[in-house]
Amino acid sequence: MTITSSPAAPLVVVVGSTGNQGGSVIQALAESDKPYRIRGLTRNVGQPAAQNLASQGVEMVNVPLTVENMDAVKAAFKGGDIVFFVTNFWEHRIKSREIEEGKMMVDAAKAASVNLLVWSALEPIVEISKGKYKHVDHFDAKGDITAYARLSGVPLLIVQAGSYSSNHMRAPGLIPTKQPDGSYVFGLPVGPDTVLPVIDTAHDYGLFVRKGIESPEYGAGTEVLASSEDISVREMAVQLGQITGKKITYKQVSDEEFLAATGEPPRIALELLEMLKFYEEFGCTLLFFNQC
Ligand SMILES: NC(=O)c1ccc[n+]([C@@H]2O[C@H](COP(=O)([O-])OP(=O)(O)OC[C@H]3O[C@@H](n4cnc5c(N)ncnc54)[C@H](OP(=O)(O)O)[C@@H]3O)[C@@H](O)[C@H]2O)c1
Incomplete structure (x- = not known):
């Protein structure tokens, strides 16, 4: 099945479409035996990765995912049946910014009344370790976003990414x-x-998201750790x-x-x-x- 433009197919909005995780999600959905419309978000629709996705039938939309830009983010999520989102700690390395942007995307998904919000969370390490490890901001920020998303009441599927093999x-x-x-x-x-949950992100991450979306026993209320091999x-x-x-x-x-x-x-x-x-x-x- 290829990506379709048929209004009968669910519309999946993918944040980080040109990146490791978002790109993997698009690939897996494009290879599904079910049809999907896909809207990919990027800050630069002119870049080769975005143009490549557009050539496969992805509707590419230019939108910086910053809090100042909330209205445009809401507009980009509008009409989506499913939204997949990931936050990108490593681009700025600021915990408070990651949390703000994550919460903003939860709010935008709620405003769009999506049927399913798929979130690439990570464990709240400070909480699980009872404060022993308190400096792992890129995990803890995502834990805060998860707590916020759960409270929001939006139908939530969590697909954590394991540790990238590419690291x-x-x-x-x-x-x-x-x-x-x-x-x-x-x-x-x-x-x-010591065991790590290692994942070939480009190939495998999207398969977990697709399974979470398509299998009736998973979906909203489910939390998954995507790992190619522990x-x-x-x-x-x-x-x-x-x-x-x-x-x-x-x-x-x-x-x-x-x-x-x-x-x-x-x-x-x-x-x-x-x-x-x-x-x-x-x-x-x-x-x-x-x-x-
Ligand atoms: N490395 C690991 O082992 C590992 C494991 C689990 C989780 N993670 C988490 O994975 C996250 C990164 O995901 P990734 O690897 O998929 O990232 P990535 O490959 O670096 O791609 C980042 C994507 O996010 C988009 N993006 C970033 N900032 C944006 C903004 N302000 N507005 C709009 N789009 C924006 C980029 O789009 P454009 O550039 O096209 O605008 C790009 O598509 C991090 O938060 C990290 O903590 C990493």
Whole structure:
């Protein structure tokens, strides 16, 4: 089934359409055996990624998703049967801004009386860890948005994204480092049996959203953790070695080594450290297709 313009098909509004998650959602819906109209939101309809989506039949709409722009966001959601939204912490790294923009999108979805709001949340780490890990803003901000969305009464499907596998190919501190003898060390500040919910986001994330939308046993009131594989960091090193043909071994590094290796300012490095410690201590707290 391709994307349709038939008014009989549900209209799905996709925030972050040119990004990892939104792009994956569009791909999965386009490959569904059910027809969908899709409206993709972007700040620049002229960019190649947006033009590519338009050529596949996605209605591309130019709208900056900022609180000053609330009326335009409401207009962009209007008519949508389903809205998928994600907030983008890493673009500005400001917790309060992420929360404001997330709440704004909840309000816009409510104003549009959508049948289903699909939200890419993350766990409230500060709450689950009872204040032990209090610097993981990109999780906690999303937790605040979730609480707000639940109170709003809008029909809510939560599809959390696991940890991107691509992190381990590009992010300093998370990638294997080459040793003088040509081998590689995959070093994180957690024990080798720590399990991460790792996802091939571009391919798999949208499949979870599609399943959540299309399966009657899921839908509103459901919370899902989208993970391609829950895998220990030790096993990740083994698989990375098999795929690349390189010798890669896992080594638990000290917190200080990790903080330095990220290359990030101290506050952000601490955020990443606490996120990994949270996974080590609490595991993947949400099981697949839990009821919320
Ligand atoms: N890395 C991980 O392991 C991981 C795991 C789970 C969750 N996450 C979360 O994933 C989120 C990022 O999602 P992603 O990876 O899909 O992002 P991404 O690939 O960087 O794409 C961001 C998308 O958001 C759009 N966007 C950003 N700011 C916007 C604004 N002000 N107005 C309109 N559109 C805007 C961009 O659109 P245009 O550029 O076209 O305007 C783009 O489509 C982050 O909040 C992060 O915490 C990450």
